[in-house]
Amino acid sequence: METLSNLESFVRSAESASFSAAARRLGLTPAAVSRNVAQLERNLGVRLFQRxxxxxxLTEAGERFLQSVGAGLDSIQGAIAEVTAKAGEPAGVLKLSVAPRFGREQILPLMPAFMARYPGVTLDLSFDNRPVDLIAGGFDAAIGGGFELTPGVVARELAPAHVILVASPSYLEARELPATPAGLASLDAIAMRSPHSGRVKVRMLRNRHGEEMAAQLKPRVFINDPDAICGAALLGMGVAPLVVADVAQHLESGALQRVLPDWYEDMGPIALYFTSQKLLPAKTRAFVDFLTEALRQQGLAQRYSAI
Known part of the structure; x- marks a missing residue:
């Protein structure tokens, strides 16, 4: 009979394709994980990984073995996690990756209340615009958009990521507003180039009736940072495509206004990403429940919707 530690080391190594990443997730050393997997291979008499x-x-035998044991291991660990989570208070270091603006404006203001409720939890916050690998990076959770749902990772939607077109009242004052996305060519645009291709993303907008049309943007300013693009729009430098979450406060204050208010681009959700709920430690479960409830009470999904 194989030990649970050997099986767990194998499954987590297979999910992350790395002994080091599996070790961070399991709280072991990479050498210990490697030894556990090697012992499993000796006991089974087959090679599970090509190193x-x-x-x-994974070898062909490793792929078959993962399919056979993966779900069973999650069930066993889920039962263990459920018992231990109910027995202990949330404690330990909670490592989070958060999109910078969303983190500053929405997450940080909630953290004093979270820390007061769970004094045993220490926060380790990393502000990053790029999606991170939760398992390889050793993160308990991440907040943002565009994350790949790798095996063992789930997402809970917090708000939509709708891109809208905005400009300052001073820029729009003496100009004729377009009626459709095709008319945007008459206005100056503030755009971001792709860091990979150097091209400007083509924005496919839709309206409430389900019609779709490409935004005919005429870039006059190129900027590689969303916050700076927002700043340029506030300065009256042109029309900017930005996520509602990045401009909500400026729309509410009147510093920016929507261009083509019936049109938007759906970029998917802003979500909270974490490992499978069955395996959540108490500190992560407490954070997930606290954050989703707090943002629900604030009506965040409605505030960030372009519809």
Missing amino acids: STRGLK
């Missing part, structure tokens, strides 16, 4: 300097790759 190289680039990482781990």
